[in-house]
Amino acid sequence: MPAEQIFTNARVVTATDVFTGTVAVLDGMIHDVSHSRSSLPQAEDLEGDYLMPGLIELHTDNLEKYMNPRPGVDWPSESAVLAHDAQVISAGITTVFDALSIGDVNPKGNRLQQLPIMLNAITRAQSQGHTRAEHRLHLRCELSHAKTLDVFHDLVESPLVQLVSVMDHSPGQRQFVKMEKYREYYQGKYHLSDADMEAFIEQQLDNSRQYSDRYRRSIVQECHDRSLSVASHDDATLAHAQESADYGMSIAEFPTTVEAAEASHRLGLKVLMGAPNIVRGGSHSGNVAAADLASQGVLDILSSDYYPSSLLQAAQKLSDQDVGYDVPSAVSTISLSPAQAAGLHDRGEIRVGLRADLLRVRSCEKQWVVRHVWRSGTRVF
Structure with missing residues (x-):
């Protein structure tokens, strides 16, 4: 025995x-x-x-840093998975949803080519018992991209997929209502000239008009058919929150306003915000601070996003601040609440x-x- x-x-x-x-x-x-x-x-x-x-991480892009540690450097994929896994487990994360981004808006990017490589590396490492955390997959679907629906259909067949989020990062809405923030973020990130930036903006707007609504309907319906959890992303208005609720989504990722977060919470969606937002004291893109949502009682889940150790650090800060979270409720934002939202009822x-x-x-x-x-x-x- x-x-x-x-x-x-x-x-x-x-x-x-x-x-x-x-x-x-x-x-x-x-x-x-x-x-x-x-x-x-x-x-x-x-x-x-x-x-x-054990902590449960629903949305992290951390693996990408190991796949491409420097511009133009592709690291061996299974080695990258193990390095990522070591960082995740040392941060106390025992279940991690690795985010695979479908629909690369980077005009010079190679994310689409990397997706099957990343998926296969995670699957092999886990099946061979090399990972210490349990790895699941989170498909992040950029709706304003022509190939998103086809790639989604290919990847959703993986048994590791358990969470899907839908997003539209086209300019002038949601995360990037402020055009100056959109220009600052993408022009700086992709090193575009002024002329290239204008062309980039026009292309993204046109793609959004062509694909976003149609792809959202199709992807969400397939997720429901497969009993996968679905998250909205960057909801900014009451209308956005109501749309997400009408689609039967369970998580509202990174709402950009107090209004959208309160509405999402009231409509039964779990509001997820970035732990780095708590640690740093605000949003790097100029949107609502997670601490403000906490003080309103509408912050349900924290995600480390791009910095695994921020998860525990943010929960500690929440419990120390006078925003209505004691240690059990703060720890629940990084354990029980994400487990429930993702349909993991055994942990x-x-x-x-x-x-x-x-x-x-x-x-x-x-x-x-x-x-x-x-x-x-x-x-x-």
């Missing part, structure tokens, strides 16, 4: 409470949770550190019968530091 693992003298963080107690694990599942300390000799003393559920909190995805976290001068990570009861960090 497998030995029972016992973690005691821990500050156990459940979905509703923090208490000093003991968590027992058997066969990779949480077997018992108690408010008392264990005196059994095999119990592991956590010395008063937090014991938290996300410390509760009997759930998977033993666990973190040992020490509080050091207002910084939460990951000391150990267990996935299904096996220590992986």
Whole structure:
């Protein structure tokens, strides 16, 4: 019979409470949770550190940094996956949705060519047992791109796909209502001349008119047919939020205004914002600050986006600020809430019968530091 693992003298963080107690694990599942300390000799003393559920990341582009560490440099794909996985697990993330961007608006980009390479590398590394976090796929569908629908149909067949988001980054709307921000972002990012930038803007506007509405309907319907979770992206108005709700979406990613976030939350969508927004104190693109949504009680999920360790750091900052989040509710934004939104009902909190995805976290001068990570009861960090 497998030995029972016992973690005691821990500050156990459940979905509703923090208490000093003991968590027992058997066969990779949480077997018992108690408010008392264990005196059994095999119990592991956590010395008063937090014991938290493993973190769940729904939207990260972090893998791309390892695939292309410098402009023009393509790194071996499976090596890139393992380097990304090591960073993710050290940040306490035990389930990660790697975002694959369908529809590259970069006129000089090669994202479309990289998509099958990235998907195959993730699939191989995981199937061979080389990854320490559990990897799922999040298909980010840029609606204003001619090839998006065809590529989506190819990639959605992967059994790792469990989340799909739909977005339109054309100028003058949603994330880029302010044209000067659009110009600043894309002209600087892609090093375009003024003339090239004007042509780029016209092309994106034309693509949006041709494809966005039609592709949104088709992609969302197929997701519902396959029981995949669907997220909106950069909703800015009441009309955007209502449209997303009418489509049966479960997540509102990065709403750009308080109005859209409040409406999304009221309509039953989980509002997801970037953890870097909390850590840095605001949005890098000039949109609503995540802390403002937290103070309104409409921030449900945090995503590390481009910086994995920001997830735990942002939850710590949320719990320290006077915005209505204690430690359990702050930790839920990076564990239970994303699990529920993505349809993962076997993890996300410390509760009997759930998977033993666990973190040992020490509080050091207002910084939460990951000391150990267990996935299904096996220590992986």
